[in-house]
Amino acid sequence: MAQEEVYDVIVLGGGPVGLFATYYAGFRGMSVKLIEATEDLGGQISLLYPDKYIYDMPGFYESVGSEIVKSLVMQARRYDPAVCLGEKALSVSRLAGQKFEVVTDRGRHFARSIIICTGIGAFTPNKVEAVGIPQFEGKGVFYYVKDPARFKGRKLLIVGGGDTAVDWALHLKDVASSVTLIHRREVFRAHEKSVEALSRSNVTLKLFCVLKEVKGTDWARRAVITNVQTNADEEMDVDDVLVLVGYKADLSIVKQWGLAMDARGILVDDMLETNVPGIFAAGDVASPKAGFRQNLLVVGFGQAATAANRVKKLLDPAASTFEHSTLREPTSKAASPPEATVR
Ligand SMILES: Cc1cc2nc3c(=O)[nH]c(=O)nc-3n(C[C@H](O)[C@H](O)[C@H](O)COP(=O)(O)OP(=O)(O)OC[C@H]3O[C@@H](n4cnc5c(N)ncnc54)[C@H](O)[C@@H]3O)c2cc1C
The missing domain is CATH 3.50.50.60 (FAD/NAD(P)-binding domain)
Structure with a gap:
């Protein structure tokens, strides 16, 4: 797809939370582009603990990290998002009207909203x-x-x-x-x-x-x-x-985006919106103004759903606040998920 296409949502970061945000925005009927800095999806799980067991994933007694990533990727692809791998977001900005621009190290992308899921930042090994x-x-x-x-x-x-x-x-x-x-x-x-x-x-x-x-x-x-x-x-x-x-996680790029932050990450309200209307943050990068930050998968997934639901209302005020997934016609993509568009 041409970069000039304006998507409903750009999700920045293809870690677990970004993958779920991608699925959820697609499930809510929005067009989505996912941009991930590395060549791999799955964030910290893929990079730091692909073979470790995870015990606190709802509905799974226990599951190996790489298996969880595999399912998240399959689910994220259900509504055919555009996926850009190996592309690091360098800046985000609001243009005139409900339009945002993301500049990466490989080009420019446009959307009506942004959900930032860049976790604890870009990893570099010590x-x-x-x-x-x-x-x-x-x-x-x-x-x-x-x-x-x-x-x-x-x-x-x-x-x-x-x-x-x-x-x-x-x-x-x-x-x-x-x-x-x-x-x-x-x-x-x-x-x-x-x-x-x-x-x-x-x-x-x-x-x-x-x-x-x-x-x-x-x-x-x-x-x-x-x-x-x-x-x-x-x-x-x-x-x-x-x-x-060990690894160094570097949030320095995100710090240059002009969003209000504290020492833990990007400040967000109850709806995961940042100080710039239309730009949201979820997962480890988000620092809730109320309550406390919990760097947990289950918390990030809830935030991703909340942010996507809020974006839906923002772009389509007549839309319902949330939907049950059973209301959506199952697609054949579940059995055989399509390959996502990778530039
Ligand atoms: C060893 C270990 C064990 C853990 N065990 C558990 C557990 O058992 N249960 C649990 O709930 N949680 C666990 N966690 C925490 C959990 O992994 C994190 O909460 C989760 O990964 C956060 O997901 P995320 O998508 O917000 O961020 P991340 O997983 O950090 O993913 C962020 C993604 O954004 C990308 N990115 C960063 N900057 C940019 C940029 N500028 N442009 C484009 N892409 C960018 C990164 O490359 C990465 O892929 C564990 C963490 C560690 C380190």
Whole structure:
């Protein structure tokens, strides 16, 4: 679809809340464009905990993160939204009349309203200072686990002592041929039960150790680690190095959009509207003026529905405040959801 087309709603951010906002706006009969900065939908779930169980999703006794994302994506696509992946929103502004412009790093988009669901912002992994790291990024040095099967039968070195590092060490110990985890301290930041499981597992633990150097030709093949207590170096064979020392979430872009904010995010009223009429915020990025912020999926989903219902009333004052989904004719898209338009 042409970028000049004016959609009823632009949803910024394809995390869980943005996906549900996309579905809900479509369900309310509005045309929707979803813009996501990364190449993947699912936000924090896809990036930080795709294989973790989630227990507080209503109606699901337990469910793995990636399965929840899969369902959310399928649901979001039900009413055929336009989806732009790998496109970061740089600014939002109100034009004359009920028209808004979103400028991204790839173009301009127009809508009659905006629902901002950019979560805790754009993620960047923390890096470690070790010789060779920049050279081998993507060639044996990784900051995310997108596909655990990718590490099957490989000698894996994991760097980190938080939940992400420990959870992945536990997960990959039965996938990789060997897993060594190095941590610069003795005490882990990870959950106590995970650390106990780690100490009972076949993962080789090297405490007080930091990564000093990664060596190889086309791919990382050797790693040098240093014991910070003794200053002794040790060199080991590796097939891959996973650096899992946390992420920085950066809200700085959103801060430039001229919306009223507090330290926690964009200030919203009961209807999730920001100080600019027609621009809404939901999920982790929203900071309710009344009550308190809860960075939970279930809260974000409720906010997404409220914001979409409010947008519907704004664009069509004669519309009902809300609808039951059973009032809508089921579409064949449920069984076989159409591919969304991806520019
Ligand atoms: C380890 C961990 C475990 C968790 N476990 C649970 C749990 O068990 N239950 C629970 O309810 N909650 C849990 N949470 C919290 C939950 O994941 C968040 O509340 C939820 O992800 C918020 O969704 P969101 O869509 O608002 O934001 P996010 O998931 O942060 O998604 C925001 C999306 O917006 C995109 N984006 C950012 N900036 C831009 C931009 N400028 N332009 C375009 N796109 C942009 C990002 O790339 C991202 O995809 C957990 C969080 C973590 C970190």
